[in-house]
Amino acid sequence: MSAPSTVLVTGGAGFIGSHTCVNLLDHGYELIVVDDYSNSTPQVFSRVERIAGRFAGAVYELDIRDRHALSAVFARHTVDAVVHLAAAKSASRSMMTPVEYYDANVGGTTALLQTMHEHGVHRLIFSSTSSVYGHAGPGPLGEATPTHPTSPYAATKSACEQILTDVCRRRPEYTVLCLRYFNPAGAHPSGLLGEDPRAAPENLIPSLAQVAIGHRDRLQVFGTDYPTRDGTTVRDYTHVMDTVEAHRFALDHLADAPGMHVFNVGTGRGSSVLDVVTAFSRACGHPIPVEAAPGRPGDVAEVVADATRAARAWGWRATRNLDDICRDAWRFQQLNPRGYDSSSRRPEKKN
Numbered sequence: 001m002s003a004p005s006t007v008l009v010t011g012g013a014g015f016i017g018s019h020t021c022v023n024l025l026d027h028g029y030e031l032i033v034v035d036d037y038s039n040s041t042p043q044v045f046s047r048v049e050r051i052a053g054r055f056a057g058a059v060y061e062l063d064i065r066d067r068h069a070l071s072a073v074f075a076r077h078t079v080d081a082v083v084h085l086a087a088a089k090s091a092s093r094s095m096m097t098p099v100e101y102y103d104a105n106v107g108g109t110t111a112l113l114q115t116m117h118e119h120g121v122h123r124l125i126f127s128s129t130s131s132v133y134g135h136a137g138p139g140p141l142g143e144a145t146p147t148h149p150t151s152p153y154a155a156t157k158s159a160c161e162q163i164l165t166d167v168c169r170r171r172p173e174y175t176v177l178c179l180r181y182f183n184p185a186g187a188h189p190s191g192l193l194g195e196d197p198r199a200a201p202e203n204l205i206p207s208l209a210q211v212a213i214g215h216r217d218r219l220q221v222f223g224t225d226y227p228t229r230d231g232t233t234v235r236d237y238t239h240v241m242d243t244v245e246a247h248r249f250a251l252d253h254l255a256d257a258p259g260m261h262v263f264n265v266g267t268g269r270g271s272s273v274l275d276v277v278t279a280f281s282r283a284c285g286h287p288i289p290v291e292a293a294p295g296r297p298g299d300v301a302e303v304v305a306d307a308t309r310a311a312r313a314w315g316w317r318a319t320r321n322l323d324d325i326c327r328d329a330w331r332f333q334q335l336n337p338r339g340y341d342s343s344s345r346r347p348e349k350k351n
C-alpha cells in the first residue's frame with residue numbers, strides 16, 4: 001500500500017492542528033481540513049499559508065458529528081488517511097460537563113469512523129493523551145502501562161481508544177496509529193502560530209506567557225505538596241514542533257502493519273511547575289510572580305513518557321527542550337499579545 005498523499009485533518013485550525021498543517025504541507029502532502037472553530041479561528045490558515053508558502057487543499061467549517069456534512073467532504077475528495085485531532089480538551093471543564101465531553105469526543109470519533117467506512121478510508125492517526133494513564137506514575141510510562149483516567153476528558157480518550165481497538169480487531173483493513181501526547185507546548189519558531197484557546201488558558205505555558213506579558217498578575221501553582229522533588233506536579237513538556245513531527249513519521253509508517261498501535265509522544269524528561277517557571281523567566285528576562293493554590297481535582301503528581309517505542313519503530317525523537325518551548329511560546333505571546341485576534345476588541349483573559 002502506498003504512502004498517503006492526501007490527508008484529511010480534523011481540528012486542523014487548532015493548536016496542534018495548525019502546526020500539523022504546516023508540517024504536512026512542508027513535506028508535500030495535500031490537505032483537507034475540517035473544523036467547527038469551537039476553539040479556534042479560521043484566521044490561522046493565512047498564517048499557515050504564509051509559513052508553508054502554499055495551501056494545497058480545502059478547508060471546511062463543520063462539526064464532525066454532522067455526518068451528512070462530513071460525508072459530503074469525503075465524497076468530494078480522495079482521502080488517503082485521516083489525522084483526527086478534533087476534540088474538546090479541557091480536563092477541568094469536562095468535570096462540569098461530562099456528557100458534552102462524551103458527545104463531542106466519543107460521538108465525534110464514531111461519526112468520523114462511520115463516515116470513513118462508508119467512503120472506504122481505513123487509515124487513521126488518532127490524538128490521544130498521556131492523561132489516560134492517570135495515577136500510573138511515578139517513573140516513565142510505557143504504552144503497556146494500565147490506564148486509569150481521572151477525568152471525564154481522559155475517559156473519553158480512553159473510550160475512543162477502546163472503540164478503535166475493537167474496530168481494528170474485527171476489520172483487518174484498518175490501521176490506526178494512536179498517539180498519546182505528553183503536554184505539547186511552545187509555538188512555531190516564526191511566532192506566527194501558537195496556542196490561542198478561546199477561553200482562558202488552563203495549560204501551564206500559555207498561562208505563564210499571559211502573566212509574563214501582564215494580562216494576569218501571577219501564576220497560580222495548583223498543588224505544592226505532591227510527592228515530587230519540589231512538591232509541584234511533574235510533566236513531560238514536548239515542543240509542539242516535535243509533537244507534530246511524530247504525525248508525519250506515523251503517516252510514513254501507516255503501511256507497516258494493520259491494526260491498532262499505540263505510541264507515546266513525549267521526551268522522557270520530566271519538569272516540575274517550578275522548573276517551568278524558572279525556564280520561562282529565563283526566556284522572558286524577568287521573574288514571574290507565583291502563588292500557591294490547592295491542587296485541582298483529577299491532577300496527578302507525575303506523568304513522564306517512556307518514549308522509546310516511537311524511537312525504535314520510526315526513528316522519531318523529540319529534539320527540542322524546555323528552553324526552546326519557553327522561548328517560542330514567549331515569542332508568540334509577544335508578537336500576538338491578544339492571540340490571533342490581536343486586531344479586534346477581544347475581551348481580556350483573566351485569572
Ligand SMILES: NC(=O)c1ccc[n+]([C@@H]2O[C@H](COP(=O)([O-])OP(=O)(O)OC[C@H]3O[C@@H](n4cnc5c(N)ncnc54)[C@H](O)[C@@H]3O)[C@@H](O)[C@H]2O)c1
Pocket residue numbers: 010011012013014015016017034035036037038039040041062063064065084085086087088089104108127128129130181182183184203
Ligand atoms: N494540547 C494538549 O495539551 C493536548 C494533550 C494531549 C492530547 N491533546 C489532544 O490533541 C488534539 C488537539 O488538541 P489541541 O491542543 O490542538 O486543541 P485545540 O482545541 O486547539 O484544537 C482542537 C480543534 O478541534 C476543533 N473541534 C473541536 N470539536 C470539533 C468538532 N466536533 N468538529 C470539528 N472541529 C472540532 C476546535 O475548534 C479546534 O480547532 C485533541 O484531540 C486533544 O484532546 C491535546
